Amino acid sequence: MAEGADMFSLREVLVAFKGCLSEQQEVRVDPYLEGWKGLVRFLNSLGAIFSFISKDAVTKIQIIEGYRNSDQREKYLTIQSMVEYELSNGLVDLDKRSEHPDSGCRTLLRLHRALHWLQLFLEGLRTAKEDAKTSVICSDSYNASLANYHPWIIRKAAMVAFYALPPRNTFLENMNVGTTEEAMAMLGDALPFICKVYEITEDLYAQHKLLGLP
Known part of the structure; x- marks a missing residue:
């Protein structure tokens, strides 16, 4: 089946997050955003009630893409360079959010x-019983x-939305990578890269005391 522009593809998410990590274990921003665009399609596939998360994610993606298209684009090449640049230039509101509410870090x-x-x-889907x-x-x-x-x-709205989700096997088949077994295998390939990107970002933000940004 042909994959439409708005159809979720787990394979695309895998490729994007796999491409996030540089040889220096820095997280490249462009593939990170591409991976997130795939995850937005995933959220949209769960139903309209998940739009409260997917719309917010789209807004955040667009803000960071704006930085990547600006005169300072090279400063936003990786998450590491973004954090260094914004902190060095006082572009992050550490105690308030009035001056730089849309900083790249926040x-x-x-x-x-x-x-x-x-x-x-996704890890729960992969490891849960049939x-x-x-x-x-969820x-x-x-x-x-x-x-x-x-x-x-x-x-409260999220909990209501979760109850409308289809059974696990149906859910896995809707990931557009073939059978349930093929979806499980693809999740097994994708999740280590997603986890690694998350862990590196978490450590970076913790190091600079940015995890609690208002």
Whole structure:
């Protein structure tokens, strides 16, 4: 089946996150954003009620793409160079968000938090028993990650959305890589790269005390 522009492709996400890591173990911004565009299509495939997350992710992607298309584009080549540049030039609001609410560091942190949820969710899908409920996997992953940063009304809406998710096998077949077994294998290939990108970013932000940016 041909893959449309708006159709989720796990294979594309794998390729993008695999291309994120440089030889120096720095995280390249362009493939990171491409991977996220694939994950947005994944969120959209879960139903319209997930748009509260996917629309926010699209906004964040566009902000960082703006930096990559600016005169300072080279400063935003990797997450490491972005952090160094913005901190060195006072472009990050460490205690408030009035002056630089759309700094690259703050914007990417929001994507980073959501990536943790999706990482946990996809890993849960891969390792769960065949009769496991997708809704439980998704809600457990959400509560262990992104829920910590959402107000009550958003958390409530998310829980309602999770209950509408299809059974695990149907869900895996909808990943557009073939059979359930092929989807499982593809997840097994993709997740180490997603996890590595997440861990490197987490360590970088922790080192510079940026994980709690307002």
